[in-house]
Amino acid sequence: MNRLIVISNRVSAPTDSNSGAQGGLAVALSAALRENGGIWFGWSGEVTDKFDGHINFQRSAGVTSATIDLEAQDLEEYYNGYANRTLWPLFHYRIDLAEYEREFAGGYQRVNDRFADTVRPLIEGDDVVWIQDYHMFPLGEKLRERGCGNRIGFFLHIPWPPRRLLNTLPEAAELAKKMFAYDVIGFHTQEWLESFFDFAEKDLGATIHENGMVELGDRRVLALADPIGIDAKEFVEGANSPTARLAFRQMRDSAVGRDVIIGVDRLDYSKGLEERFRGYERFLDKHPEERKEVFLLQIAPPSRGTVESYQKIRSALEGLAGKINGAYADVDWVPIRYVNQGYPRDQLAGIYRAARVGLVTPLRDGMNLVAKEYVAAQDPDDPGVLVLSRFAGAAAQLGEGAVLINPYSAEEMSDAIVTALRMGREERIRRWRLMMDNVEKEDVIWWRKRFTDALMEEQTPAPLPEISPAAT
Incomplete structure (x- = not known):
């Protein structure tokens, strides 16, 4: 051998x-x-x-x-x-x-x-x-x-x-x-x-x-x-682990009945985070009836902090998150929870499962395994909806089940969030099954x-x- x-x-x-x-x-x-x-x-x-x-x-x-x-x-x-x-x-x-x-x-x-x-x-x-x-x-x-x-x-x-x-x-x-x-x-x-x-x-x-x-x-x-x-079998097991179940309960408790929209990305300009925040801001502006019913949890651990362009994007995102929260927040609700740290994969699996919408909207990406992790973490009887950039490599495999968007368009992103939040259970299950079949078949092994x-x-x-x- x-x-x-x-x-x-x-x-x-x-x-x-x-x-x-x-x-x-x-x-x-x-x-x-x-x-x-x-x-x-x-x-x-x-x-x-x-x-x-x-x-x-x-x-x-x-x-x-x-x-x-x-x-x-x-x-x-x-x-x-x-x-x-x-x-x-x-x-x-x-x-x-x-x-x-x-x-x-x-x-x-x-x-x-x-x-x-x-x-x-x-x-x-x-x-x-x-x-x-x-x-x-x-x-x-x-x-x-x-x-x-x-x-x-x-x-x-x-x-x-x-x-x-x-x-x-x-x-x-x-x-x-x-x-x-x-x-x-x-x-x-x-x-x-x-x-x-x-x-x-x-x-x-x-x-x-x-x-x-x-x-x-x-x-x-x-x-x-x-x-x-991804290692689909291992990730599904992780999503059902005690750590994941605890993270799921904590996330649901902190949401107090609101729908969670989640993004998990390394802090990098290729991930389209500024465009994502602007698309979410468009959603808040055009759909006031949805305010206080949802919040965006953006997890973005820093990377390459000594490179100037990465310092700039961190500063820009902090400013944009503050601007949106300042414009739309109320005493009992903040529209964006912006977190600059990473989490173990089993804990992330529980957070993914608690989210009604997964936003994976890079401007350009070789693959993007977060899209596949979000799918694998879902409850088969009540899955969330993946909103996916058509410019992510994962779109070639998951496009039939995801809601595909142009991440440069704030309007498309806003519309996709509404579509995902209002999608019925049967349609969510149908789309999730299409994606999960691929995640399981074409796994990392x-x-x-x-x-x-x-x-x-x-x-x-x-x-x-x-x-x-x-x-x-």
């Missing part, structure tokens, strides 16, 4: 005392590592004065992790810089926020070199390597340069932007060419996959085959759409197995035709 080497920016291997706070991706990768053996390699989250390549090994809950510390300059240029101030906004269609600095690009390449130098001695002959996300586009190529002939896969957890947007990135073609160091690359949706095909064909001169194979020079890579899910099956399937490429140097 092939060992699996998982490489990601941060390592989220489980602990023996895990209390339900582990995310869906970590659950899937941990399960794969327990099944196949291997190592989860990445940054420790710690900063060192001087990088020395020291690896900290740990084993917990059947998973071996190997982590390294990075220098403060690495953190600033690679993580805060190129990954989160250049690639993240660009790949989420926010070219107005993308910053292009040579120091950022240099730090990004340097850290990927450090990852390659450190992890390469850990990779044995029959190991299969699975690299995660936009922090490490060049890592496959760097491993090849160090003599790694193993099967290497790459999965992108954010959108792949249209070619005209991607071309605003200096050296966009060079970044895309690095994808051809991999054997298999995965995207969450057909849309992101087709955007990659379009760039590869028109800007790199690659040949696209019907089976998803993409040829460029002497390299051939399999590209596939493979939407990630399905996602992981689909990708690793393709990656571990040893293929002997047919001889490739010569292509002109101009095309590469």
